[in-house]
Amino acid sequence: MLSERAAEQPAYESLGEQDGVELRQYASMAVAATHVEGPFSTSLQEGFHRLAGYLFGGNLGTHSLEMTAPVSLQRRGAAWRMTFVMPSEFTLESLPVPLDARIHLEAVAAKRMAALRFSGRATEETVKAWTAELMERLHRQRLHPVGEPLLAQYNSPFMPSFLRRNEVLVEVRLAAVH
Structure with missing residues (x-):
């Protein structure tokens, strides 16, 4: 069995998930x-x-x-x-x-972030593709990104590609209701 020592991660509260995008409130x-x-x-x-x-x-x-x-x-x-x-x-x-x-x-x-998880190697091309996917899903959910998205990588370089946890995240705000 392949495992890595669990590293501390930043505290957040999950506000729910829709269309594979998790909304999180980070401390x-x-x-x-x-x-x-x-x-x-x-x-x-x-x-x-x-x-x-x-x-x-x-x-x-x-x-x-x-x-x-x-x-x-x-x-x-x-x-x-x-x-x-x-x-x-x-x-x-x-x-x-x-x-x-x-x-x-x-x-x-503290901020509200939208996160979309993916596995594999995080190359510039895959990050661009997953970022575009996150932005499309946010648009459908009427969530507005604030600032530039970021890539978050959770594993050591020794973790096999198919087991890697990566995410693209961006700060979001809710759409104004008219």
């Missing part, structure tokens, strides 16, 4: 974020190694923090923004300071 959280310019796969790899370096001692005090899930990637203009959710035992103020100036600790406010 506020702290994240470590970095921006990487370049192609999707290169940015994914570079961003991951940079943030993992912070978690595994690349900080003042050389503290080692537990890995959490998911690892998120979001297009921001010409760059990609990667985030790791920080373990819930920490506040923004209690997290160790990163040694790498390209890593920023940020507070993320």
Whole structure:
């Protein structure tokens, strides 16, 4: 039997599911974020190694923090923004300071997100296709996306493709009723 150690995930309340899209209310959280310019796969790899370096001692005090899930990637203009959710035992103020100036600790406010799950390898092409599918389903449900969608990956690189859990998520608001 193949298994991975369960990593802590951000707290959320499921508000229901329709047409394969789960609506979630996330609590506020702290994240470590970095921006990487370049192609999707290169940015994914570079961003991951940079943030993992912070978690595994690349900080003042050389503290080692537990890995959490998911690892998120979001297009921001010409760059990609990667985030790791920080373990819930920490506040923004209690997290160790990163040694790498390209890593920023940020507070993320509570928000309502729509999530569409898929398995397999998350290539740039598959992410574009699943993002388009999410947007179409949101349109049919009269939900309006706010901001740019993001890719969330929950598994280590060693997990076989068919067992991987990936999601595309976007913040949403309800349509105005006329």
